[in-house]
Amino acid sequence: MLRPLVIAFSLVAAMPALAETRVPQTPAEIRFGFAPLVKEAAPAVVNIYAKRIVQERQSLFTSDPFFDQFFRGFGESQPKVQNSLGSGVILSDDGIVVSNYHVVGMSTDIRVQLKDRREYKARVLLADEESDLAILQMEDANTLPFLKLRNSDTVEVGELVLAIGNPFGVGQTVTSGIVSGLARSGVSTGNSRGYFLQTDAAINPGNSGGALVDVNGELIGINTSILTRSGGSNGIGFAIPARLVGEFVNQAREGYDEFRRPWAGMFGQPVDADMADGLGLDRPGGIIVSDLHPESPFLAAGLEASDVILEVDGLPVNTPAEMVFRMSVAGLGNQASVLVAREGEVTSYDVDLGSAPENPPRHTIEAGRKSAIPGVVMSNINAAVVWEFNLPFNIEGVVVETPGAVGSRLGLRAGDVLRVIDGEEVSSTKEADHALRNASKRLTLEVQRGTQRVVMRIRL
Incomplete structure (x- = not known):
């Protein structure tokens, strides 16, 4: 829908x-x-019927508006079939179809019906919730409009x-x-x-x-x-x-099942009228660079904080969403021509577009049964992790990728950065895993969540 x-x-x-x-x-x-x-x-425009199975918890108080708020999340998880109806567009005669992610994303059974009422099964090749797009392949299809x-x-x-x-x-x-x-x-x-x-x-x-x-x-x-x-x-x-x-x-x-966007390694914001005066611009427009990651391709190309990006590949950019779009359509492995205003002068820079580097390696660890928080998945922070979890550029240490069932109950969230475990500072997944396996019965965690420091005291 x-x-x-x-x-x-x-x-x-x-x-x-x-x-x-x-x-x-x-x-x-x-x-x-x-x-x-x-x-x-x-x-070439088709109807799409999709089904997916979701898990829902059943509670005795579901129909009670008062008690449901206290007992939400309790009860056994029951599978439920969700149906979705939407449209799609055929883009090739061999059955490549584009639709929205919210129509077919995570679906297990997809049927595509043509205008002439022919039906085909289809599978998802690539899907991306952020862009709300999905690419499907119709099975046993050929010579299609x-x-x-x-x-x-x-x-x-x-x-x-x-x-x-x-x-x-x-x-x-x-x-x-x-x-x-x-x-x-x-x-x-x-x-x-x-x-x-x-x-x-x-x-x-x-x-x-x-x-x-x-x-x-x-x-x-x-x-x-x-x-x-x-x-x-x-x-x-x-x-x-x-x-x-x-x-x-x-x-x-090309065989990718997830959409790959070029990494900017940069924070910025739109230039409004007040900012334009201070920057010496004749009108509002563009994006002012507020921060650059040490490994940012824009930094490597010569950009600096306080530069104003006016255009990408000859087309104006006035919001971060436009910047993401321009980089996405330019494509990984290519160069983008970026027009930049700095202290009254306008200069063009060529920026190499690539993925966020995995340096140092993330060394992902899932805590075992003997850990104080079994099932928690942790990774070393690098540029790719910073991008995935929208972390500050200057942050280091260990991030919680998945809290797991126990971690969720204790209050951990994906994106939390583990700073101190039982009084020990941790800077790698190896250190964090060791500290959790040797934790006391009264576990203390110091976690950075966004700009806040959170202290958790847990009795095991």
Whole structure:
């Protein structure tokens, strides 16, 4: 289903050249409207039915609004089948399909139904909750209709578009509108804030994973969310740009099952009007660099704290989400051209894009039965760990990757940094594991959680 937003960060082959776009002009064009376009594009948009099994705890007080708050989490865990309905788009004649993560992520049984009612089983090749995208492979499929990816960086506000999907499960539906906005990064989907195209074409629950196509029948985005007060379409819908979809397909074809983003090793924030005056800029815009990791590729390229990044590969960046998007579509192993303002001068730097380095090695350890906290998974902190858990750049030591059942009950969380165990400072997983195996009956842990120091006193 579509994820509503209630108010309260190389493509397959080469991108096709931008064809001429225009509104219908002649009486014949007006009479037929979008019918020829729909006949061409609609067969490549599919319905997706997904099932997954989740574990739910059953409590005697589930239906009681008062006692449930005290007994939540108690009771035996019972498997429950969750059904999901959404849309998808075929991107190749051999059955590569793109949809949303929240439609198919973690599903064990996926069926894809074409417009002509043919059905195929499908499996997930690559999925990413943060981008809310998933790439599927239909089984035993060939010579299928598919849509071409357009370079979404060439899309302009005001272009006519069609949204095709399966809203509310009523069957394939087509709505029309225009591109209402570009570079929308102030809304959230998946697990974080994203970067979207905005359209006023009606999008409703069930349209998730459906196609947003231009008047040439090329895919410019994947419908993913709406901004709404009521749960229905208010004419503010968002689509994930086709350039990012293309990079997902590339990585899926290369055999990756998780999406790999280039690592920036950098913290930054948007430049507002007050900051622009102090930085000598003629207008607000760009991202000011507040901190750089010692192994950051931006630091290696020559950037410094207080630099303002204006463009990446010739396109403006004004929010961290735009920066993540630009680096993601540039792709790992490539270079990005970064335009930087420093003390009134503008300079271009070439930044090598790669993964966060695993230096020193993380040496992950899972505590055994004789440990004071059996099942806790710990790793040495390096650049990759810092990125995964959003830790401060200057932090060192041991991070809790998974607290385990015992650790969770004691109050440990993923991302906690173990500082002191029973009075002993620990700087490696080897030291932490040894300290936990020799802990006293009154265990004391000193943990850093974000910017706070937490002391835990535990009677074993």
